[in-house]
Amino acid sequence: MSEVLSLYVTGFLTYILPPVIVVSIVFFIGKWKAQGLAKQTSTAANAAGLHSRPPYHGAFLALVSFLPAVLVFLTWSIAEGPVIKGMVNNTLPASVTKLDQGKQDLITSVIGTIENGLNKLDQKELDLLKSASKGDQAAVPVEPETVRKLFESKNIILADNPEPYLLAAALKSRDLVQFSTYGKYIAFVLISIAAFLFAYSSIKLRLRARNGVETIIRWFLILASVIAIVTTFGIVFSVLFETINFFQIIPPSNFFFGTVWDPRFGWGATGGDGNFGQYGFLPLLWGTLYISIVALLVAVPIGLFSAIYMSEYAGPKLRSIAKPALEILAGIPTIVYGFFALVTVGPFFRDAGAVVGLEINASSVLTAGFVMGIMIIPFISSLSDDIINAVPQSLREGSLGLGSTKSETVTKVVLPAALPGLVGAVMLAASRAIGETMIVVLAAGIAAKLHMNPFDALTTITVKIVNQLTGDHEFGSPETLVAFALGLSLFVITLMLNVYALYIVRKYREQYD
Amino acid sequence: MVATHVVESKAPMLEQTNDLAEAETTNVEPAEKSTKITSEDVCVYYGEKQALFGIDLEIPENSVTSLIGPSGCGKSTYLRCINRMNDVIDICRVTGTIKIDGKDIYDPSLDVVELRARIGMVFQKPNPFPKSIYDNIAYGPRIHGLTSNKAELDELVENSLIKAGLWNEVKDRLSGPGTGLSGGQQQRLCIARAIATKPEVILMDEPCSALDPIATATIEELIDELRSNYTIVIVTHSMQQAARVSQRTAFFHLGKIIEEGETTQIFTNPQNEKTQDYITGRFG
Ligand SMILES: Nc1ncnc2c1ncn2[C@@H]1O[C@H](COP(=O)(O)OP(=O)(O)OP(=O)(O)O)[C@@H](O)[C@H]1O
Ligand SMILES: [Mg+2]
Numbered sequence: 001m002s003e004v005l006s007l008y009v010t011g012f013l014t015y016i017l018p019p020v021i022v023v024s025i026v027f028f029i030g031k032w033k034a035q036g037l038a039k040q041t042s043t044a045a046n047a048a049g050l051h052s053r054p055p056y057h058g059a060f061l062a063l064v065s066f067l068p069a070v071l072v073f074l075t076w077s078i079a080e081g082p083v084i085k086g087m088v089n090n091t092l093p094a095s096v097t098k099l100d101q102g103k104q105d106l107i108t109s110v111i112g113t114i115e116n117g118l119n120k121l122d123q124k125e126l127d128l129l130k131s132a133s134k135g136d137q138a139a140v141p142v143e144p145e146t147v148r149k150l151f152e153s154k155n156i157i158l159a160d161n162p163e164p165y166l167l168a169a170a171l172k173s174r175d176l177v178q179f180s181t182y183g184k185y186i187a188f189v190l191i192s193i194a195a196f197l198f199a200y201s202s203i204k205l206r207l208r209a210r211n212g213v214e215t216i217i218r219w220f221l222i223l224a225s226v227i228a229i230v231t232t233f234g235i236v237f238s239v240l241f242e243t244i245n246f247f248q249i250i251p252p253s254n255f256f257f258g259t260v261w262d263p264r265f266g267w268g269a270t271g272g273d274g275n276f277g278q279y280g281f282l283p284l285l286w287g288t289l290y291i292s293i294v295a296l297l298v299a300v301p302i303g304l305f306s307a308i309y310m311s312e313y314a315g316p317k318l319r320s321i322a323k324p325a326l327e328i329l330a331g332i333p334t335i336v337y338g339f340f341a342l343v344t345v346g347p348f349f350r351d352a353g354a355v356v357g358l359e360i361n362a363s364s365v366l367t368a369g370f371v372m373g374i375m376i377i378p379f380i381s382s383l384s385d386d387i388i389n390a391v392p393q394s395l396r397e398g399s400l401g402l403g404s405t406k407s408e409t410v411t412k413v414v415l416p417a418a419l420p421g422l423v424g425a426v427m428l429a430a431s432r433a434i435g436e437t438m439i440v441v442l443a444a445g446i447a448a449k450l451h452m453n454p455f456d457a458l459t460t461i462t463v464k465i466v467n468q469l470t471g472d473h474e475f476g477s478p479e480t481l482v483a484f485a486l487g488l489s490l491f492v493i494t495l496m497l498n499v500y501a502l503y504i505v506r507k508y509r510e511q512y513d
Numbered sequence: 514m515v516a517t518h519v520v521e522s523k524a525p526m527l528e529q530t531n532d533l534a535e536a537e538t539t540n541v542e543p544a545e546k547s548t549k550i551t552s553e554d555v556c557v558y559y560g561e562k563q564a565l566f567g568i569d570l571e572i573p574e575n576s577v578t579s580l581i582g583p584s585g586c587g588k589s590t591y592l593r594c595i596n597r598m599n600d601v602i603d604i605c606r607v608t609g610t611i612k613i614d615g616k617d618i619y620d621p622s623l624d625v626v627e628l629r630a631r632i633g634m635v636f637q638k639p640n641p642f643p644k645s646i647y648d649n650i651a652y653g654p655r656i657h658g659l660t661s662n663k664a665e666l667d668e669l670v671e672n673s674l675i676k677a678g679l680w681n682e683v684k685d686r687l688s689g690p691g692t693g694l695s696g697g698q699q700q701r702l703c704i705a706r707a708i709a710t711k712p713e714v715i716l717m718d719e720p721c722s723a724l725d726p727i728a729t730a731t732i733e734e735l736i737d738e739l740r741s742n743y744t745i746v747i748v749t750h751s752m753q754q755a756a757r758v759s760q761r762t763a764f765f766h767l768g769k770i771i772e773e774g775e776t777t778q779i780f781t782n783p784q785n786e787k788t789q790d791y792i793t794g795r796f797g
Contacts, residue, residue: 316603394640397598398703402653402710403630412652417643 023062026196030054030061033203041205052210060209063216064199069191073184080180088173093165110162114170115177117156125150130171239491242484249478255279255485261448261464263479276478281489283448287365287458288490291444292433294369294454295376299433300426302373303380310381311388312410323385330378334438341371341443353455360455361445368444369454372436376429383428387421387505388414424505431497435490437462461490549574549714549744550595555609557590557599564590566768567609572761577736577745579755579776582765583791588748589637591765592716595746596632597625613714630657633712635720637748639699641691641706646683649691649702650674653710669709676738677705678731696723704732708739715739717747721754733758752792756780764788 034057038050052060088111089097096107118126129147144161151158203209247255258280306326310319346362349370353360360366391414399409415422445457446467468483550572557565565587572578580588590599597618599605611618618628630653642649650670653659660666670687674680679701683694691702700723707715717736721729736745736758749755755762756776763773764787772779772788783789 392640393601394636394638395642397601397636398640398642398706399652400601401596401598401629401634401636402656402706403626403628403712404653404656405626408656412656413642 023066026065027058027062029058029200030203031058033057033061033200034209037203037205049205051206051208056209056213057203057207059213060207061196061199061203063213065192065196067216068195069188072191073188076180076184076187080177080184084173084176084180087176088169091165091169091172096165107166110158111166111169111173113156113158114151114162114166115173117151117154117158118170118174120154120156121150129167236491239484239488242481243488245476246478246481246485249481250276250279255281255482258282259450263468263482279478279482279485280448281486283450284459284461284464284486285489286450287444287448288434288460288462290452290454290458291365291369291372291440291460292430294365295372295433296426296430298370298373299376299380299429303377303429304384304422306377307381307384307388308410308415311385312406312414323382326378326381328378329374330382332375334375334436335442337371337375338438338442341367341439345371346443349455358455361457363443363445363457365444365454365456365458368440371443372433372439375436375439376432379432380425380429383425384418384422387418387425390421391417420504420507424501424503427497427501427504431494431501434497435462435494437466441466461486465490546573546576548572549613550746551610551612551615552591552594553610553612555591555594555607555611557587557594557608558606559602560604564768565594568770570763570770570773572744572746574744575741576761577740577747577759578761578763579759580746580748580763580765581750581752581755581791582771584750586765587768588765589718592634592718592746592748595714595716596629596634598629598634600625630710631712632714632716633707633710635700635704635707635715635717637718637722639696639703639723641694641699641702643690643692645688646691646694646702647687650706650709653706657710659711673705673709676708676735677701678728678735679705697725697728700724701728701732704735708735712743714744714746717745719748719750722750729754752780752794764791766791 031054034050034052034054038054041049085108089108092107096104099107118129121129129150144163144167147167148158148161258278259282260278260280261283262278262280264277310323310326314322342363346364346367349360349364349367350362395413395417396409399413400406404412440460440463444459444463446459446463447457448459448464449456451458465483465486468480468486471479473479548571550570552568552570552572555565555568556563568591570591580591582588593599594607594611595613595618599607607619613628613632616623642652644652647670650673651666654666654669660669671680671684674683679698682698683689683702691699694702700720704717704720721732724732733754736747739745747755747759759776761774762776762779764771764779764783764785766787772783772785774784779788780792783792789795
């Protein structure tokens with residue numbers, strides 16, 4: 001415990017504190033210089049004093065001094081890996097570079113291992129290896145066997161005796177990394193100093209430090225948003241790309257209009273009978289929709305009625321207790337709902353069915369839909385609660401003032417007014433149900449069928465995605481790639497639902513604002 | 514400056530009230546009307562903050578009583594006590610007694626819904642339901658089953674809209690949304706909605722604040738007409754309006770009634786200096 005603590009403390013002392021101190025010092029240098037300038041001129045009745053207040057000059061100085069250096073440092077750190085790898089690969093003999101990609105990757109990883117080992121050797125051993133690999137005639141030639149033994153003594157296990165060219169490449173790589181690391185730090189220091197001198201000399205009375213700082217802050221925020229957006233698009237495009245790969249093997253019409261889900265091994269070009277089986281999307285879509293509808297049948301009435309109670313009937317005290325309690329449901333991880341369904345609800349329905357003579361599968365549409373419904377109750381109730389609360393109080397008073405009862409007011413005025421928003425809330429909940437995975441994986445079953453029986457098992461898009469990816473399939477095979485096609489379809493469905501729901505919710509908001 | 518203004522504006526105002534007084538006498542009504550609403554020592558608290566301090570007021574039947582006073586003095590609060598609309602505000606607490614026809618309306622055995630059906634209210638801010646114009650008016654009659662068929666309901670809606678002076682503007686768009694009307698039209702829609710349920714008492718909180726002079730005149734005519742059958746309490750910021758339409762006036766100030774009496778007396782011969790100052794526009 002105390003060791004971990006001391007690790008954090010030393011980490012803080014070496015990596016966090018010094019930069020903070022240096023940056024603060026620079027900040028104050030800027031501030032003081034600006035204050036000094038201001039003082040000199042205040043006596044010389046100069047109408048145009050300091051443009052920006054001194055702290056802005058300090059911030060300006062600190063930002064301009066270190067930002068370029070930090071950017072260079074980061075770019076360098078990102079670029080150095082690939083660059084060094086390229087340089088090392090150039091030193092490999094032609095026999096290696098002709099090999100296929102997989103084997104080359106293997107060699108690169110062996111070089112990496114050797115390089116790691118080198119860092120554990122002491123200087124003498126290192127010199128020995130260095131002289132050997134340079135082919136220095138004067139030195140004692142080192143057998144690959146000896147090298148392996150040497151490494152073994154340092155707990156670095158090599159599969160084979162390393163070829164001399166591997167050792168040479170590892171040594172070269174190590175040198176380059178060291179060189180690059182020094183270079184990186186030196187560049188950081190030099191650029192910082194240069195930028196500091198430049199920025200310091202540019203602190204003048206009329207320097208628009210405030211605008212400069214604002215601009216830098218704005219770019220920083222833009223950068224953060226760009227990163228968020230770019231990653232989203234990156235994910236979508238990579239899924240799209242794999243989906244296109246899938247559709248090159250399985251025609252889209254077989255996927256979108258197929259009614260049978262039966263993926264099979266088929267080796268295609270590399271052998272087998274070339275029969276990949278059938279990838280009909282419809283049974284999965286049906287299962288997804290069916291289970292979601294059951295979930296909504298459970299969640300919408302309960303969620304909506306509890307929201308109406310909370311917002312229209314409950315007193316402030318009850319509301320302050322019951323609302324958070326209901327929202328705790330939303331905090332339960334879905335895997336917990338999943339095994340609740342598997343262990344409790346499924347067997348319960350099965351036994352209950354047996355009592356009345358119904359044959360209910362332990363994993364069934366009913367079980368999965370019911371538990372999923374419970375999961376989305378808090379979602380619907382808290383959204384509906386907000387929407388109902390947004391209906392102006394004056395409408396309620398208008399209705400009550402005409403002598404209508406509370407429930408007349410709710411059903412005739414409040415709910416109609418809130419209806420578009422409530423529809424939006426239900427659709428947001430539906431898109432959650434459609435994308436839900438853990439509950440259906442555990443409770444819905446894996447049978448991709450097209451049937452109406454709520455007591456029988458069905459499967460969903462998400463379940464099949466999990467199945468296809470966790471199986472032991474080759475990555476390029478349609479069996480795996482279909483997961484991307486499924487994922488993309490799911491994404492499109494929920495996206496459309498969400499967009500439409502948000503559109504409705506927003507339109508409704510405008511009515512009162 | 515102030516003085517001249519007062520003199521100018523007072524003269525026509527007084528003429529008007531005298532006209533009304535004459536009109537009243539020609540109607541041959543009993544001189545002493547029976548009391549419809551009696552308030553005794555009414556205090557209202559919003560949480561810790563007290564908004565009304567011991568209000569005693571008698572509101573006569575089949576007449577118009579106006580409540581005047583500077584903003585925030587508690588006129589709306591008092592009005593909302595009469596139909597127990599303050600019940601819907603969680604933090605609001607009312608003490609004292611209010612009797613309508615001699616019955617305590619804060620009596621636990623009383624049915625609030627029935628009470629509110631007997632007491633119509635026009636709110637300070639127009640609050641049409643997000644329904645069609647027709648459905649807005651028909652809302653109350655439908656709930657209380659006032660009409661037995663569609664034709665009767667149509668007629669009731671039309672009559673209410675005519676009385677509120679809105680019929681000509683909306684007769685072609687009865688199925689259009691009530692929220693699509695202008696602010697003043699919405700206000701008249703709410704007035705029509707309130708009278709459609711045929712209440713005994715009508716509470717009006719600044720019903721003409723968003724209306725132009727012509728629409729205001731229509732509403733004032735309506736009030737005058739309703740007076741023979743209904744008890745009306747109106748909050749207004751317009752001294753002229755109070756003088757024109759009401760028989761009695763109560764002047765509120767900082768949560769208390771400073772002065773209350775015959776409208777003519779309040780406006781011609783106020784007993785309290787504050788009332789004098791307020792109606793002559795010296796403060797408020
Ligand atoms: N819902 C409420 N919660 C808390 N305080 C309130 C509430 N409604 C009114 N008040 C307070 O009660 C006092 C009286 O308000 P009220 O609305 O009755 O004034 P008013 O005479 O109608 O004013 P105006 O002429 O501006 O409409 C004010 O001080 C106000 O701040
Ligand atoms: Mg008011």
